Amino acid sequence: MNPEENFQNPLAEVFGFPVSNETVKAQRYRQQKLCPFNNKVPNCTKDKANNPLGVCSIHHNENAVITCPVRFREDWIIVENAARFFFPAKQKWTSLTEIKLLDNNGQSAGNIDFVLVAYDLQGKLTDFASLEVQGVYISGNLRNPFETFIANPHPNFNWKGGFNYPKPDYLSSSRKRLVPQMLYKGGIFKSWNKKQAVALQKSFFDTLPELPTTSESNADIAWFLYDLILDKNSNQNVLTLVDVVYTEFEPALLKITTPQPGDVSDFIGFLQQKLDEQLDSNPPDAPALSDILNA
Numbered sequence: 001m002n003p004e005e006n007f008q009n010p011l012a013e014v015f016g017f018p019v020s021n022e023t024v025k026a027q028r029y030r031q032q033k034l035c036p037f038n039n040k041v042p043n044c045t046k047d048k049a050n051n052p053l054g055v056c057s058i059h060h061n062e063n064a065v066i067t068c069p070v071r072f073r074e075d076w077i078i079v080e081n082a083a084r085f086f087f088p089a090k091q092k093w094t095s096l097t098e099i100k101l102l103d104n105n106g107q108s109a110g111n112i113d114f115v116l117v118a119y120d121l122q123g124k125l126t127d128f129a130s131l132e133v134q135g136v137y138i139s140g141n142l143r144n145p146f147e148t149f150i151a152n153p154h155p156n157f158n159w160k161g162g163f164n165y166p167k168p169d170y171l172s173s174s175r176k177r178l179v180p181q182m183l184y185k186g187g188i189f190k191s192w193n194k195k196q197a198v199a200l201q202k203s204f205f206d207t208l209p210e211l212p213t214t215s216e217s218n219a220d221i222a223w224f225l226y227d228l229i230l231d232k233n234s235n236q237n238v239l240t241l242v243d244v245v246y247t248e249f250e251p252a253l254l255k256i257t258t259p260q261p262g263d264v265s266d267f268i269g270f271l272q273q274k275l276d277e278q279l280d281s282n283p284p285d286a287p288a289l290s291d292i293l294n295a
Contacts, residue, residue: 009159010140010165012055012065012228012237013056014055014056015033015036016037016236022155030054030150053142054150055067055142060167065203066135066136067135067168068135069113069134069135072199077241078224078239079116081197083116086116086195087116091127093119094116095115099112099115101185112131113130113131114133129196130185130186130197132185132199134177134198136169137173138169139166139168139169139172140166142166170207171207174204174256178198179253186249190250195222197221198221199224202242210255211245212255213247221247223244223245223247224244225241225243225245227240
């Protein structure tokens with residue numbers, strides 16, 4: 001087994017590099033806790049600024065799954081690709097980060113990861129659109145294997161599976177993060193008739209219901225799907241666009257937010273089981289006084 005094919009631990013990338021990468025550059029990034037993916041500061045700030053959890057992606061089903069949203073900033077291709085969807089080819093544009101969005105009552109609707117703005121030769125804003133970036137939440141304990149590896153980096157680092165082993169939590173990622181922000185922040189942008197883009201990993205998108213698609217020209221939302229592809233020469237993962245899905249706002253959100261019900265007979269059976277357990281656990285009724293006197 002080649003070092004880059006070692007999936008016997010949850011750590012796919014640490015401070016930007018696979019654990020099997022022992023180059024001088026990789027060692028420097030680990031020692032200095034640096035981020036190579038255009039974080040707001042040179043250092044990694046994930047979880048704790050003074051003791052960052054420098055895991056960019058984790059192994060799952062022999063893929064590197066992005067868990068840190070900053071990981072998507074590699075070479076700024078997510079912004080460049082979104083701009084192609086938003087604006088004409090020769091349009092001047094730039095991006096603004098972490099823009100606060102207010103509703104009609106002046107209450108915060110949250111921050112938008114990126115707002116791309118178009119402007120004319122005089123610098124006057126002519127159009128804008130939103131780009132949201134979605135990593136994946138993790139279930140389990142990731143800090144223990146991370147700190148064990150950092151204490152003694154080794155290209156064949158192993159971490160046994162078992163209870164609390166880190167893995168992607170796609171369901172929480174969609175229900176607690178993606179869906180609420182698309183409904184609320186996305187709903188505001190839709191009311192303004194402004195386009196939206198979402199950058200996420202293909203493995204995450206594949207866990208969503210199949211969305212009704214449309215043409216690029218009719219789309220309200222472009223879903224840009226990325227993966228991490230290993231460059232064996234440099235032993236580094238490269239963020240790569242693998243697909244784009246175009247949807248209208250209402251049909252896509254309706255599909256995502258409409259639950260797919262299970263068989264009602266299964267639920268009735270479960271309720272019956274719980275009812276039987278409750279009835280069986282009740283103590284027998286105490287005898288009435290009249291029954292005792294007449295015995």
